[in-house]
Amino acid sequence: MPTGSPWLRRFHTAPDDSPRLLCFPHAGGNASYFFPFSARLAPHADVLVVQYPGRQERFGEPCVESLHEMADLVTAELVRGPLPERPFAVFGHSMGASLAFEVACRLRDAGFPPAALTVSGRRAPSIPAPGSVHLADDDQLIADIKLLGGTHQGMLDNPELLAAILPSVRSDYVATETYRFRGADPLDCPVTSLIGDADPRVDEPQALAWRTHSTGPFRLRVYAGGHFSLVPHIDAVVAELLADLPARAAAFPEPASATSHH
Template sequence: MALTKSHAGLWLRGFHPAPQAPARLVCFPHAGGSASFFFPVSKTLSPELEVLAVQYPGRQDRRHEPAAENIGELADRITEQLRPLPDKPVAFFGHSMGAVVAFEVARRLEGGGVSPLVLFASGRRAPSAVREESMHTAGDADFVAEIKRLSGTDTRMLGDDEVLRMILPSLRSDYRAIETYRCAPGASVRCPIDVLIGNADPHVTQTEAASWREHTTGRCDIRVYAGGHFYLNDHAVAVTDRIARRISALRAAV
């Protein structure tokens, strides 16, 4: 069964349809990110995996919708879209804010009896490793400077005043959502968690990454790559290979 807007709405994008693939990978973007960020992942892993990327409201073709400002509500909406999909083993990959959204969606699905094969938590400290951050309240100049520093958004877009006016509201909403997020005490999932980080990421230390172990009753592995918050741009081949091998091994073990 192919993914269509009739049963996925605007939330899930399949760039390289692979309905016959034995497993599905759902990808969750970073703050300010969009589904298209994962087009290269889909191109690499399809058709061996059915790759779907989440499109949050407030960006690209959903720019006229209000962006989510609460991680829990965002996770609720995404869970609603995933539950009706044809049944097959599913894995999650979330980068930065997306790692937390993926974790919360996994919790909700497990509450309904569906456990992901694995959660890949990329570029994000554990849900319980809280930092007091308020970048979402900063002035536009400081806010844009932070985005440029992380190199997660095309800096050419940030230099275009018209484009900047279009994307800043959703960026700020995403930052508000993740900076005000607090996980429930003892929140965990049953599925294993693979944590992937850059060794020079200002937003997650190896100690904060290791705290993901507190949020699963399964196995937790940590892989550190050379690079900053968007280390995965420089290690795309290694990351996609790890995803494919891990999912294949877990499917074989079932």
């Protein structure tokens, strides 16, 4: 189902009066990661997934190694494209959580405030996450990918496939490990932070710090599992997303208020 933009993928059709959900994949990820989420949400939301350059049908395009530059590009695409049509919420995992936040702030500043922000597997922007894996050799980069899980073992065992994806993975690691929050006024929408209790990248205090980035309601959900705990708990995650979706057929930009669950 075409969206008219190389930046956005739509896997399923939704009712015409549905609110919209924008999804942002993790480092090394692509739009297809959110296919099962889109399938479950399609009766309730028009799910658009951001497709980063350098992967899948955008394989031949250069990767973007700055989250701030990526946020500028995605925001510009959304504002001139589908966004003004209806109310929307934003969801991102890992690197995608930071990017989702940056895009949400830019959209708010452009006059399109999100109705809700859900972030998964990522510490708050105000807590830097420095790293040097992007400077390491391929073996160390692959070891870190294995540590986090979420990548099919068959792909890791296939040298040709691995060689094809490593450049985009490394570029994403550059973007993630060099990202620094530049300051922004807090959002005023509900924010939900999702983490796994064994995630090596984020702990509860770091996840709780997301509450400082919005004046709206905040809730933290901790699932059993690691960095990709949202996959085995997909139904619970979908329930969280549905809880904050703006009302069907609501007139933008007057999103429905969400109930706070602390």
